[in-house]
Amino acid sequence: MLVSLSLDKSISKDVAIMVDVLRASATINVALNNFNKVIAVKDKDNAIELAKKYNAVLAGERDGAPIPGFDTGNSPVEMQNFSGDTLVLTTTNGTRILEGINATALVGSFINAKSVAQKASEIAEDHIEIVMAGVRGRFAIEDFLGAGEIISYLKNYELDEMAMAAYMASRDEEMVKKAIMNSKSSLTLQKLGFLEDIKFSIKKNIYDIIPIYEKGIIKNYTN
Numbered sequence: 001m002l003v004s005l006s007l008d009k010s011i012s013k014d015v016a017i018m019v020d021v022l023r024a025s026a027t028i029n030v031a032l033n034n035f036n037k038v039i040a041v042k043d044k045d046n047a048i049e050l051a052k053k054y055n056a057v058l059a060g061e062r063d064g065a066p067i068p069g070f071d072t073g074n075s076p077v078e079m080q081n082f083s084g085d086t087l088v089l090t091t092t093n094g095t096r097i098l099e100g101i102n103a104t105a106l107v108g109s110f111i112n113a114k115s116v117a118q119k120a121s122e123i124a125e126d127h128i129e130i131v132m133a134g135v136r137g138r139f140a141i142e143d144f145l146g147a148g149e150i151i152s153y154l155k156n157y158e159l160d161e162m163a164m165a166a167y168m169a170s171r172d173e174e175m176v177k178k179a180i181m182n183s184k185s186s187l188t189l190q191k192l193g194f195l196e197d198i199k200f201s202i203k204k205n206i207y208d209i210i211p212i213y214e215k216g217i218i219k220n221y222t223n
């Protein structure tokens with residue numbers, strides 16, 4: 001089994017795990033705890049239309065700030081206050097990356113690293129790709145380190161060099177925390193008042209939810 005690491009664009013036709021540590025992966029995990037499904041949308045106007053059509057809660061952000069007129073932004077902490085049948089979610093990076101995945105697409109982060117890695121191991125034939133969301137196509141260290149945490153549960157497989165690097169970089173907990181707290185994404189979010197989201201998003205294995213994305217809909221994986 002090959003484990004590879006990509007940025008923004010997915011190449012796998014087998015299993016891909018989208019990693020967007022700050023904050024879409026965490027928000028999606030929390031949402032699937034409170035909603036039956038999440039409709040992930042790249043486009044803001046499309047999100048508004050779908051929320052009306054499905055009488056859904058409408059959540060989204062651009063560059064970290066909640067979209068005016070939406071019910072809520074992309075805060076995993078605030079998402080705990082919402083529940084229902086369907087959530088429509090549009091974010092700057094994570095929901096966009098999912099649309100570009102042609103493999104079986106799972107969503108992972110620190111908060112569900114062990115569960116998502118185990119499920120990927122179960123269902124993949126020969127290739128598990130971890131796709132870092134990054135920020136608008138640029139490398140984001142939090143997604144690299146979150147990928148490394150997931151890879152730590154896949155380390156007995158054949159790791160490509162990027163995957164090996166992420167695994168190695170993610171081993172020192174104090175360094176990981178410091179690097180993420182001082183990352184560009186984190187400093188932006190802290191300025192917007194979302195420090196609690198960052199602390200929440202880097203907690204390890206607090207969820208055993210396995211979000212699976214198929215044709216725009218994210219649900220909790222059931223066998």
Ligand SMILES: O=C(O)[C@H](CS(=O)(=O)O)OP(=O)(O)O
Pocket residue numbers: 020022023024025061062063064065074091092093094095133134135136185188189
């Ligand atoms: O909402 C977030 O935390 C980020 C905002 S930014 O574009 O990285 O500044 O979006 P996400 O899609 O969760 O990476």
Ligand SMILES: [Mg+2]
Pocket residue numbers: 020021022023024093094133134185
């Ligand atoms: Mg992000």
